Amino acid sequence: MQPIHVIGGGLAGSEAAWQIANRDVPVVLHEMRPNQATAVHKTDGLAELVCSNSFRSDDHEHNAVGLLHEEMRRLGSLVMRAGDANQVPAGGALAVDRDGFSQTVTEALASHPLVDIDRGEITVLPPPSWDSVIVATGPLTSAALVAAIGAVTGENALAFFDAIAPIVHRESIDMSVAWFQSRYDDVGPGGTGADYINCPLDKAQYEAFVDALLAGDRVSFHEWETSTPYFDGCLPIEVMAERGRETLRFGPMKPVGLTDPHRSSIKPYAVVQLRQDNRLGTLFNMVGFQTKLRHAEQVRIFRMIPGLERAEFARLGGLHRNTFLNSPKLLDRTLRLKTMPRLRFAGQITGCEGYVESAAIGLFAGRFAAAERRGVEPHLPPLTTAHGALLAHITGGHVETIDAGPRSFQPMNINFGLFPPLEKSPGRGADGQRLRGAAKAMAKRRALTARALRDLDSWTRGCAAAETAQPAPLVPAAQATPSLEPHPR
């Protein structure tokens, strides 16, 4: 059987390769590191996490990304298996030891008999003899390949910025000022209720900190960067501060759900949280503190934070360009380039945002490609599932602008806004009382997530037989017809 080629051994490419190989289809995974570096990757490991070590909330009942985790686990995800195996305490979030995580993924793929890892940059469009290719080269796709893709898509790739938050050595944090506590003492699945380090600021300290951020020296933009928007979920803190002096207090520096044990009678005016970054617990990253301040300025300004006066930084923040396609226009429902169906795209380059979302799209790109190769109809997941909602957002969730304004398609994290509404909203609680406010919102989330998992399980049962048990005639990728509707239950 001809192999499927996956370009890019990041979150999406690694997951795609795993899904393909586990369907008895050979796969060649092309990764350019260490021969060719990106601006942010530091190692030659597969599935390297370039910034935060968090997969975000692991609450599959009330949180959309937690639901995505659970669906991926049920679909045999390598990324989730490696994430669970390398978990570090982070309250309700799933955070991982980044090196252990990457090593687990690398070893699983390197030891798989059907996976061939080829270390080399793909600089041109793959040759026609590669009849099924998944491009999963991420937000930092190498320049040569961006140009080659641009030539076939006939479009300029869209671009925006993503920023990295600093990492601090734990031993350099003054714990006579800071304290361990998770917000609202949330224990979560892998935490203790005291997983974050908290640094409190009073009003005067907060005001001085905001002044310093506003006056701080920043990395200047190149000309091509000036018209590029930020991803709203990852704004640099100095940009947040520019939006209003209180913005940070309602964002990453919010003081709610935390009590300073050193001064329990005084409510902090603002709090900086740091989350464990490695299994040893020696590194902590500053939550939500992505920044484009110059490195020397970061050290000076962040040392104004009580508890971080002597902070030593293992990594400072930074800002990088991020490339993605206008996928709703360019890709079909199974992520193939409409004008060249032997090319399929996965991960952040398709316009999803986040480690987990990238891996989830890789998971389905791998399933689709393997099904085609085996002559089995690729089935789309139900729209009511997190995977179905995310795929629909990427491949069809947007309309072109009707005037000459900017295109509306922007990368997006999974969120409940992407799900089809419930047929009937929960009206009353178990006690028969009418639900209102937060209780109603939580009940609605529970109904959405229960529906998603129920539909996923029944879809899996329905298509598993078709995808695994049929004989495997070789059908060229371009000829296979994907089903455009979710598999019937």
Ligand SMILES: Cc1cc2nc3c(=O)[nH]c(=O)nc-3n(C[C@H](O)[C@H](O)[C@H](O)COP(=O)(O)OP(=O)(O)OC[C@H]3O[C@@H](n4cnc5c(N)ncnc54)[C@H](O)[C@@H]3O)c2cc1C
């Ligand atoms: C600076 C920055 C910070 C981010 N921070 C976060 C964060 O904190 N949390 C979060 O959830 N998401 C974050 N993201 C967003 C995104 O989720 C991650 O970048 C994620 O890793 C994307 O997964 P991917 O598989 O699409 O790409 P990647 O994980 O980047 O994998 C792409 C791989 O392709 C390789 N490659 C590139 N070009 C070629 C080529 N021509 N030939 C062969 N190999 C190639 C690269 O070396 C890389 O290994 C960040 C993104 C950026 C750019």
